[in-house]
Amino acid sequence: MSLDDYGHFDVVVVGSGAAGAPAAIAAARSGARTLLIEKLPFLGGNSTAVLDTFYGFYTPGDRARKVVGGIADEVVAGLRSAGSVVERPNTYGAGTGITYLGEHLKVVWESLVEGAGAAVLLHAFVQDVVVSDARVTSLVVATKAGLRRVGAGVVIDASGDADVCLHAGFGYEAAGTVDPAQTLTTTFRMANVDHQARATIGKEELHALMVEAAESGAYDLPRREGSDHITPIPGVIATVMTRVEHAEDPTRNAADPDTLTRAEIEGRRQAIEYARFLVDRVPGYEQASLVALSTQIGVRETRRVYGDYRLTKEDVLGASQFDDQIGLCGAPIEDHHGRGATGTNWEYLPEGTAVGIPLRTLIVRDATNVLAVGRCFSATHDAQASVRSMAQCMAMGHAAGIAAAQAVNIGGMVRDVPVGDIQHRLRTDGAILELTTT
Ligand SMILES: Cc1cc2nc3c(=O)[nH]c(=O)nc-3n(C[C@H](O)[C@H](O)[C@H](O)COP(=O)(O)OP(=O)(O)OC[C@H]3O[C@@H](n4cnc5c(N)ncnc54)[C@H](O)[C@@H]3O)c2cc1C
Numbered sequence: 001m002s003l004d005d006y007g008h009f010d011v012v013v014v015g016s017g018a019a020g021a022p023a024a025i026a027a028a029r030s031g032a033r034t035l036l037i038e039k040l041p042f043l044g045g046n047s048t049a050v051l052d053t054f055y056g057f058y059t060p061g062d063r064a065r066k067v068v069g070g071i072a073d074e075v076v077a078g079l080r081s082a083g084s085v086v087e088r089p090n091t092y093g094a095g096t097g098i099t100y101l102g103e104h105l106k107v108v109w110e111s112l113v114e115g116a117g118a119a120v121l122l123h124a125f126v127q128d129v130v131v132s133d134a135r136v137t138s139l140v141v142a143t144k145a146g147l148r149r150v151g152a153g154v155v156i157d158a159s160g161d162a163d164v165c166l167h168a169g170f171g172y173e174a175a176g177t178v179d180p181a182q183t184l185t186t187t188f189r190m191a192n193v194d195h196q197a198r199a200t201i202g203k204e205e206l207h208a209l210m211v212e213a214a215e216s217g218a219y220d221l222p223r224r225e226g227s228d229h230i231t232p233i234p235g236v237i238a239t240v241m242t243r244v245e246h247a248e249d250p251t252r253n254a255a256d257p258d259t260l261t262r263a264e265i266e267g268r269r270q271a272i273e274y275a276r277f278l279v280d281r282v283p284g285y286e287q288a289s290l291v292a293l294s295t296q297i298g299v300r301e302t303r304r305v306y307g308d309y310r311l312t313k314e315d316v317l318g319a320s321q322f323d324d325q326i327g328l329c330g331a332p333i334e335d336h337h338g339r340g341a342t343g344t345n346w347e348y349l350p351e352g353t354a355v356g357i358p359l360r361t362l363i364v365r366d367a368t369n370v371l372a373v374g375r376c377f378s379a380t381h382d383a384q385a386s387v388r389s390m391a392q393c394m395a396m397g398h399a400a401g402i403a404a405a406q407a408v409n410i411g412g413m414v415r416d417v418p419v420g421d422i423q424h425r426l427r428t429d430g431a432i433l434e435l436t437t438t
Contacts, residue, residue, distance in 0.1 A: 003140065003147050003148060003149040004145075004146070004147075004148055004149070005149050005150075006121075006141065006143075006149060006150045007151065008150075008151030008152070008153075009032075009033050009034060009035040009119070009150065009151065009152055009153070010027075010032035010034065010153045010154065010404075010405070011024075011027040011028075011033070011034045011152070011153065011154045011155075011156065011401070011405060011408065012034075012035050012037065012139060012150055012152040012154075012155050012156070013027065013034065013035070013037065013118075013155075013156040013158055013401075014139070014155065014156065014159050014163065014164050015037075015038065015045060015157070015158035015159035015160055015163075015374070016036050016037075016038040016040075016044060016045060016109065016113070016120075016158070017044060017045025017046055017047060017158060017160055017374055017375075017393065018044070018045065018047045018054075018374065018390040018391075018393035018397070019158040019160075019373040019374025019375070019377075019393040019396050019397040019400075020036065020038075020045070020156065020158025020159075020373070020374065020397060021036070021043050021044065021109045021112070021113055021397065022071045022072065022075075022393075022394045022395075022397030022401065023158055023371075023373055023397035023398070023400045023401040023404070024036035024118040024120075024156075024397075024401065025071055025112050025113055025116040025398075026071060026116075026397065026398045026399075026400070026401025026402050026405070026429075027118070027156070027401035027402070027404050027405045028116035028117040028405075029116045029117070029401075030401065030405030030406065030425070032153075032154075032404065032405035032408050033119075034116075034117070034118040034401075035118065035119045035120075035121060035150060036113055036118050036119070036120050036121070037124045037126055037139070037141060037150070038120070038121070038122050038123075038124065039123070039125040039126075040122070040123075041122050041123055042106040042109075042122070043106060043109035043110055043113060043120070044102070044105055044106055044109050045160060046160070046298055046299075047102070047109075047390055048102045048105050048106045048109070048295075049102075049294060049295040049296050050185075050187055050294040050295070050296065050297075050298040051102070051187065051240075051294075051298065051390070052099055052101065052102050052231060052238050053088070053097040053098065053099045053100075053238075054072075054076070054097065054098040054100070054389075054390045054391050055093075055094035055095065055097050055389040055390065055391065056068060056094065056095075056329060056331045056389030056390060056391030056392045057072070057076075057095075057096065057098060058095045058096040058330070059095055059330030059331075059349070059351075059352055059353070059354060060090065060091060060092065060093065060094060060095030060096075060331070060332060060348070061091055061095070061348075061351040061352060062091055062351070063351070063352055064089070064091075064095055064096050065352055065354070065435060066432065067328040067329065067330050067354045067391075067432055067435065068327065068328065068391040068392065068394065068395050068431075068432060069430045069431050070394075070395065070398050070430045070431035070432075071112075071394060071397070071398045071431075072391055072395060073430060074112060075105075075108060075112065075394065076098055076100075078108035078112060079098075079100040079101075079108055082101075082104040082108060083101055083104050084101075085098060085099065085100050085232060086098075086100075086231065086232050087099075088229065088230070093332075093334075093346075094331045094332060094334060094389060095330070095331065097229075099230070099231055099232065099238075100232065101232055101233070123143065123144060124141045124142070124143050124148075125141065125142040126139050126142075126164065126167070127140050127141065127142050127147070127167070128167050129155075129164055129167045129168050130149075131168045131169065133368070134366060134367050134368045135367070135368050135369050135412065136152060136155045136164065136168055136367065136369060136370055137151065137152065138150060138152060139152060139155070139164070152369075153407075153408050153412045154369045154371070154404040154407050154408060154412045154414060155369060155370045155371075156370075156372075156373060156397075156400050156401070156404055157305070157364070157370060157371070157372040157373070157376065158372075158373050158374050158397060158400075160302070160374055160375050161254075161299075161302040161303055161376060162302070162303040162304070162305045162372060164370065164372075165303070165305045165364060165366075165367075165370070165372060166255075166303065168366075168370070169366075170305065170306075170364055170366035170367055170370070171305070171306040171365060171366050172303040172304060172305045172306060172376070173304050173306070173380075173381075174251075174253060174302070174303055175253040175302050175303065175304065175381065176246060176251045176252055176253045177251055178380075178381060179337070179381040179382070180246075180337040181246050181252075181254075181300075181301055181302070181337070182300035182301045182335060182336045182337055182381075182385065183243045183244060183245055183246075183300070183336045183337055184243075184244040184246075184254055184263045184267060184297045184298060184299055184300070185240055185241070185242050185243060185267065185297065185298045185300075185336075186242045186244070186267030186268055186270065186271045186293060186294050186297045186298065187238060187239060187240055187241075187242075187271075187293075187294040188238075188239055188242075188271040188275060188290055188292060188293050188294065189231070189236055189237065189239070189290070189291050189292045190228075190236070190237050190275060190278060190285065190289065190290055190291065191233075191235055191236050191288060191289055191291040192287050192288045192289055193235055193236065193237045193284050193285055194235075194283075194284040194285075194286070194287070195230065195234070195235070195237075195284065196284070197283045197284035197286075198228075198237070198282070198283060198285065199284070200283050200284075201282070201283055203227070206227075206228070206282065207224055207225050209281050209282060210223075210224040210225070210226070210277070211224045212281075213277050213281050219273060219276065219277045220270075220273050221270075221273065221274060221277060222242075222243050222270065223241060223242065223243035225344065226240055226241030226243070226274070227239065227241070228240075228241070228278075236291070237288075239274065241271075241274045242267055242270035242274060243270070243336070244263045244267050244270065244297065246259055246263075253301070253302045253303075254297070254299045254302050255302040255303060260297075263297050264296065264297050267297040268293055271290070271293050272290070275290040300336060300375070300385075300388065301375055301381070301384055301385075302376070304376055304377070304378065304380075304381075304384055305376055305377065305378050306364075306365045306366070306378055307360055307361045307362060307363050307365055307372065307377065308360035308361075308363045308365055308378075308415070309322075309358050309360035309361050309378060310378045310379060310380060310383075311355070311357070311358070311361050311377075311378065311379040311380065311383040311384075311387065312382070312383050313333065313347075313380060313382035313383055315355055316329070316333060316349065316355045316382070316383050316386045317333070317347060317348075317349060318355075319349050319350060319354060319355050320355055320356060321355075321356045321434070322356045322358040322360075323419070324358045324360055324419045324423075325356030325359070325433055325434070326357055326358070326362070326396070326398075326399035326419075326422060326423065326431075326433065327356075327392060327395030327396060327398075327399060327426075327433065328354035328355070328356060328357065328395070328432055328433065328434070328435065329354055329355050329357060329386055329387045329389070329392045330349055330352075330353065330354035330355075331386050331387070331389040331392070332346050332348045332349065333345070333346065333347040333348075333382050333383075333385045333386045334346055334385055334386070335347075335381075335382065336385075347382075349386075352435075353435070354435055355386070355387075356433075356434070357387060357392065357396060357399075359399065359403065359419050359422065361377050361379060362377055362378070362396060362399065362400050362403070363414055364378075365378070368413055368414070368415070369407065369411075369412035369413065369414060370414070371400040371404060371414055373393065373396040373397050373400045374388075374393040374396060374397065375388045375393065377396060395431060398426065398429065398431060399422060399426055399431075402422050402425050402426065403417050406421060406422065
């Protein structure tokens with residue numbers, strides 16, 4: 001089939017989530033002619049379509065240490081100037097969270113990406129790629145004007161689902177084939193909540209109320225340890241409560257079109273049910289109303305590519321350090337799977353430590369000119385359950401954008417870019433590559 005050309009770009013970034021948007025910013029700032037392709041009508045992926053809290057900036061525990069900076073800091077600064085941001089210091093869970101308004105973040109991403117000089121193509125779905133000698137030379141993109149061909153020097157697969165690698169035939173592990181894929185969550189927000197009344201009960205009491213309500217048979221609540229949290233808007237609470245399994249077949253994941261369709265419908269059904277439970281049974285919610293469902297269901301993992309290195313559980317829990325590390329992660333393994341009341345496993349790194357994220361986990365093993373970042377980077381199921389936090393996705397994107405831009409001048413050979421040059425540039429940009437001893 002002959003396709004109309006959309007143009008040729010030094011660097012093409014597929015997917016504009018917490019990983020892809022920083023990748024486009026970094027590549028464009030490094031002088032590469034960059035195109036960011038996104039299938040949704042706005043930038044941000046999970047960060048704007050599903051969620052409102054950045055985790056991973058700090059290590060959890062009694063003495064939080066900051067482990068991510070650089071472009072990620074600029075994103076937070078942009079949010080602060082757009083409106084209010086709530087920092088929620090936590091010693092448990094994934095540590096301190098930075099809660100923002102998703103609608104502001106959409107505009108912050110646009111302003112940073114376009115300000116860096118990258119071109120943006122929204123409502124554009126990458127459907128196929130052309131590969132020659134392990135090189136992705138062009139991508140086939142579905143647009144409202146039909147299919148278009150986009151030429152690329154270097155490609156960054158930030159689709160979350162490793163779509164570029166799938167279409168190219170590069171190796172990946174499908175979530176669910178070794179360990180159960182992490183469950184899916186439709187988030188929702190409630191307005192007109194009385195914060196003072198809500199604060200009269202803690203997390204454990206909320207969970208006890210969920211168990212009681214579910215066991216009474218009056219409510220269908222598959223997950224009984226979900227959470228709610230304050231937002232920058234007084235009276236508005238956001239939740240991460242619903243839990244959708246992968247149909248009856250645990251080897252499936254949300255990259256399967258039918259599984260994803262069923263999950264979207266089931267997630268919304270559950271959200272309405274949890275909202276009913278909150279209004280009926282939880283102090284502070286008596287006068288509240290559900291005001292928003294996430295734009296789409298939140299997907300934690302689908303495909304994880306095979307890179308030049310695969311980060312493991314042992315690396316994470318042992319806080320391994322690597323010569324080629326481009327960022328840090330102190331977030332615990334937070335593995336959402338399993339049926340019933342509990343089903344989220346938490347495993348922590350030693351207090352105050354962080355694992356390095358090696359550049360090799362972003363370099364796609366089977367390709368010469370492709371990097372994969374974000375939740376589809378090269379890691380085992382457990383390691384991904386730690387490093388998928390959005391601050392880490394931003395750190396990966398930042399590094400990959402620099403690496404891609406530098407590779408443009410050497411025929412797109414991402415492996416041949418001296419890692420020291422990338423690390424130097426990252427440090428200059430304010431990124432954090434190692435913990436200082438204090
Ligand atoms: C329910 C839930 C709760 C979570 N809670 C938190 C939290 O509170 N804090 C935190 O830090 N992390 C949290 N996480 C983890 C975190 O949100 C994700 O790991 C992270 O956002 C992944 O970013 P990403 O850029 O890799 O992928 P995504 O955010 O999924 O972005 C991928 C982008 O690529 C686009 N795309 C996909 N395929 C194509 C294609 N073929 N063509 C064009 N575009 C495409 C998508 O539309 C999307 O915009 C949570 C995750 C879930 C699901």
